[in-house]
Amino acid sequence: xxxxxxxxxxxxxxxxxxxxxxxxxxxxxxxxxxxxxxxxxxxxxxxxxxxxxxxxxxxxxxxxxxxxxxxxxxxxxxxxxxxxxxxxxxxxxxxxxxxxxxxxxxxxxxxxxxxxxxxxxxxxxxxxxxxxxxx
Amino acid sequence: xxxxxxxxxxxxxxxxxxxxxxxxxxxxxxxxxxxxxxxxxxxxxxxxxxxxxxxxxxxxxxxxxxxxxxxxxxxxxxxxxxxxxxxxxxxxxxxxxxxxxxxxxxxxxxxxxxxxxxxxxxxxxxxxxxxxxxxxxxxxxxxxxxxxxxxxxxxxxxxxxxxxxxxxxxxxxxxxxxxxxxxxxxxxxxxxxxxxxxxxxxxxxxxxxxxxxxxxxxxxxxxxxxxxxxxxxxxxxxxxxxxxxxxxxxxxxxxxxxxxxxxxxxxxxxxxxxxxxxxxxxxxxxxxxxxxxxxxxxxxxxxxxxxxxxxxxxxxxxxxxxxxxxxxxxxxxxxxxxxxxxxxxxxxxxxxxxxxxxxxxxxxxxxxxxxxxxxxxxxxxxxxxxxxxxxxxxxxxxxxxxxxxxxxxxxxxxxxxxxxxxxx
Numbered sequence: 001x002x003x004x005x006x007x008x009x010x011x012x013x014x015x016x017x018x019x020x021x022x023x024x025x026x027x028x029x030x031x032x033x034x035x036x037x038x039x040x041x042x043x044x045x046x047x048x049x050x051x052x053x054x055x056x057x058x059x060x061x062x063x064x065x066x067x068x069x070x071x072x073x074x075x076x077x078x079x080x081x082x083x084x085x086x087x088x089x090x091x092x093x094x095x096x097x098x099x100x101x102x103x104x105x106x107x108x109x110x111x112x113x114x115x116x117x118x119x120x121x122x123x124x125x126x127x128x129x130x131x132x133x134x135x
Numbered sequence: 136x137x138x139x140x141x142x143x144x145x146x147x148x149x150x151x152x153x154x155x156x157x158x159x160x161x162x163x164x165x166x167x168x169x170x171x172x173x174x175x176x177x178x179x180x181x182x183x184x185x186x187x188x189x190x191x192x193x194x195x196x197x198x199x200x201x202x203x204x205x206x207x208x209x210x211x212x213x214x215x216x217x218x219x220x221x222x223x224x225x226x227x228x229x230x231x232x233x234x235x236x237x238x239x240x241x242x243x244x245x246x247x248x249x250x251x252x253x254x255x256x257x258x259x260x261x262x263x264x265x266x267x268x269x270x271x272x273x274x275x276x277x278x279x280x281x282x283x284x285x286x287x288x289x290x291x292x293x294x295x296x297x298x299x300x301x302x303x304x305x306x307x308x309x310x311x312x313x314x315x316x317x318x319x320x321x322x323x324x325x326x327x328x329x330x331x332x333x334x335x336x337x338x339x340x341x342x343x344x345x346x347x348x349x350x351x352x353x354x355x356x357x358x359x360x361x362x363x364x365x366x367x368x369x370x371x372x373x374x375x376x377x378x379x380x381x382x383x384x385x386x387x388x389x390x391x392x393x394x395x396x397x398x399x400x401x402x403x404x405x406x407x408x409x410x411x412x413x414x415x416x417x418x419x420x421x422x423x424x425x426x427x428x429x430x431x432x433x434x435x436x437x438x439x440x441x442x443x444x445x446x447x448x449x450x451x452x453x454x455x456x457x458x459x460x461x462x463x464x465x466x467x468x469x470x471x472x473x474x475x476x477x478x479x480x481x482x483x484x485x486x487x488x489x490x491x492x493x494x495x496x497x498x499x500x501x502x503x504x505x506x507x508x509x510x511x512x513x514x515x516x517x518x519x520x521x522x523x524x525x526x527x528x529x530x531x532x533x534x535x536x537x538x539x540x541x542x543x544x545x546x547x548x549x550x551x552x553x554x555x556x557x558x559x
Contacts, residue, residue, distance in 0.1 A: 009167040029529055033501050064272040064369075067290030068188065072501055075189045090373075091306070092290035094167050098160050099291055104167075 001132055004112050008129030009088060012103035014081040015123040018116045019053035021045045026061040027069040027093060036078030054122040055080035056113070059087040067096030074100035082124035084131055086110055105129050136165045136303070137172045145299055153203035157295035164292055165303030174304045178261040178284070179209045179297030180254055180269040181246060184237035186230050187215040187500035187508065192237045198294065199240040206300035209246035210254035212271045213433070215495070217488045218250070219463070224486060226495050229506045234488070246297065250488035251462030253362065253433040255282075258464065263384045266308055268296040272375070273432050273522070276365035279307055279376040281358070283384030288375050307375050315348035315378050315392040316399050317341070323406040324353060327539040328438075329519045329555070331360040333412035334404060335367030335377075336521035341402055344373040348380065348392045355382060359435055363520065366432050370522040413555050416524040416537035419515040422552035424536055426516045428491050429543050430460035431523035436468050438540075442483070443474040445544045451482030452550030463487040483547070491516060492526040499530045517552060519543045 022044040025031070030040030036051035050073070060066065070093060073079040083089070083097060083104045097104050103126030115133045116122065123132040144150055145158040165173065184195035214234050217224055221231035241248040249257050252271050255278070261267050263283035269275045270293040278284040287306040289296075296302040306312055319338055325331055338347050347368070356364070356379065368374040377383070378392040386392040429442065442459055451457045459478060461469070466487045469475045478485050495508045502508040515534035518524045519542075524535040538546065541558040 010163060029499070033499075063373075064270065064275070064288045064290060068185070068191070071291070072188055072191075075191075076501060088167060091164065091168065091287055091292075094164060095160070095290040095292045098163050106167075 001134055004108050004115070004131045004133065006084070006105040006129050006131065007088070007107040008126050009094060009104040009106050010097045010102065011127045012101055013123070013125045013127070014054070014103055015121055016052050016054045016081040017119045018122050019045060019048060019050060019055050019080070020116045020118055021055070021057040023057070024059050024061045025057045026063055027066040027096065028063040031069065031073065033069055033072040033076055033078065036073060049078070050080045051078045053080045054082045054084060054124055056084045056116045059085060060089040060093045064092050066090060066092040067099065070096030070102070071099050074102065082122070082126070084108060084116070084122070084124060105131055136162060136170060139173070142173055142301060151202060153198060153201045154299055157298040158301070160292055160295045161299065161301060161303055165305070168303065168305040170303030170305040172304055173301040174266045174308055175300055176207055176267050176296055176302050177265040178259065178267040179205070179207055179293050180259070180271055180274045181209050181211055181294040181297050182270050182291055183212045183214040183250055184240060185215045186233040186237065186506070187495060187497065187502045189501050189503060192233055194291070195237050195240040198298070199243040203244050203298050205245040205297045207297055208259065209297040210249045210257065210259040211241050211246050212250070213252045213490065213493050214250045214488045215493055217486050220486060223484045224489070224494055225511060227507045230495060230502070230508055233506065249462055249464060251433045251464070253435065253462060256433065256435040256465050257462045266302060268293040268302050272369035273366040275375050276369045276377065277362055280365055280378065280383050281361050286375070288369070288373065313376060314346060314394045314396065315389070316345035317347045318389065318398040318401040319347045319349045320401065320403045321349060321351035322403055323409060325360070327541065328357070328359050328363045329537070329539045330409055331356060331364040332367045332521040333409045335364035336371045336412050337404060337408045338402060339368040339370065339372030339374050341400070342372055342374060345399065346376050346378060347374065348378045348389050348398070350380070350389055352379070359438055362432055362435070367521040370525050412521055413537050416521060416535045417554070419534040419536050422536070424515045424517045424546070424552060425513045426456045426458060426491065427543055427547040428458045428460070428516055428523060429519050429540055430458070431490055431518065431520035433490070434459060434461040434465060436465050439465060439469040439474050441540070442544065443477045445541060446478060446481040446483060449481055449548055451547050455547050455550050457483045457547035458491065459483050459485045460490040461485065461487060490523070492523060492530045497530040498532050517543055517546050
């Protein structure tokens with residue numbers, strides 16, 4: 001096990017299998033709130049479910065409505081348990097994550113991203129800004 | 136983050152559980168964006184509590200139940216049903232009743248229950264340098280760019296800011312982020328409010344989250360034109376602030392707007408660029424439509440006068456559905472001015488609190504199944520706003536026909552689609 005240090009954005013601690021998107025995500029439109037399935041034009045994760053995952057993506061595409069869709073994923077039980085990004089997500093995404101209790105760590109150096117393999121269990125500590133990986 | 140004694144008190148719960156919850160959220164937000172401290176805000180435009188999303192009205196009811204109160208003037212964003220006139224839209228009564236519960240929560244919390252995306256037309260008019268917060272990107276960009284207030288593009292936390300009167304100092308609250316990044320030269324005449332909407336949509340796609348500085352307008356754009364342009368900039372891009380020198384406080388010149396920095400890009404906008412936006416949003420080759428809509432963002436009183444003048448004494452084509460959407464406040468003003476009677480006599484439906492993309496037509500919602508919400512089949516919508524067009528496509532998931540306001544009204548009167556330029 002090893003630990004990657006980033007910036008803690010939203011407090012909380014959660015573990016789950018990684019789902020790594022290579023593209024930016026918009027929570028308004030890219031993820032179906034009723035199923036958790038990625039329906040947007042994101043070839044690296046299209047058709048996959050974000051439910052229960054640690055969702056890893058480079059940055060969020062802006063929409064002021066994003067918070068509501070992230071919160072609705074939570075209300076339907078289809079939410080990612082944690083989020084790891086390269087850049088700090090939009091304020092709206094951060095607000096939705098705080099509301100839904102989904103920890104976020106940002107600023108993990110891109111050269112470390114290859115360690116985020118789909119399905120590998122990651123543990124995210126939003127308070128400490130840490131991501132623990134199995135190797 | 137440096138907090139004052141009052142803010143620390145809120146965080147520790149000395150002012151009750153509502154302010155504690157709000158301050159906890161705002162402190163996390165401030166930490167995420169590196170805010171050194173909070174600022175005192177003067178206005179908040181907050182979430183309605185939306186009846187088409189599972190347990191979303193309850194978000195506001197829960198706050199009211201723990202005695203949340205607005206510490207600053209607050210208006211309320213657009214909702215999912217016309218609470219009074221829900222029958223006009225074909226919405227189930229249960230949906231309207233659920234939406235009314237949100238209104239009750241707002242009344243308890245002391246927010247003005249405007250249910251609109253244009254609270255400024257209803258009298259919420261923050262002034263220069265007022266720190267504020269808004270859940271609606273159209274309100275953010277209008278208040279930043281036309282009124283000179285200071286707002287980020289926020290989400291739910293606008294209500295937390297309203298409850299505490301505080302917001303973390305970052306983003307467009309700081310001078311350093313309120314400077315031009317792109318120069319836009321408008322090299323074509325703009326003939327209607329919809330042309331400004333198309334211009335905004337075109338420029339937003341290019342500048343993303345930048346701050347465009349506009350030059351070359353033949354005359355000072357009207358408030359309705361600035362509103363339409365801002366809404367479109369905030370839709371195709373993440374624009375929170377545009378600058379029109381001489382209009383946007385405090386910038387008298389483009390040089391002041393750029394503050395000594397070189398623009399990242401100079402964008403020359405031609406007639407072809409504006410035409411291309413109309414083309415992009417005219418996806419129905421056979422001209423078939425089910426609804427004609429005007430009033431996005433929610434119509435101003437001036438726009439209501441314009442609609443009434445164009446419809447005066449005439450009749451909407453039989454079987455044609457024509458929607459005018461506005462705020463309940465402007466609807467009331469129109470009623471008192473005799474405009475509402477004239478509009479309704481023509482066969483137009485004047486709807487408040489919601490709009491086509493915000494009502495039960497949307498297919499991206501998640502209502503409680505017990506509400507019995509079934510989106511009607513819609514093939515295509517005629518619109519006079521690029522913002523509405525974008526979200527009709529994304530949320531109702533049908534075709535659009537974008538045209539000018541005058542042409543949209545002629546479409547409703549004739550029953551046949553009239554493209555832009557079809558009305559002198």
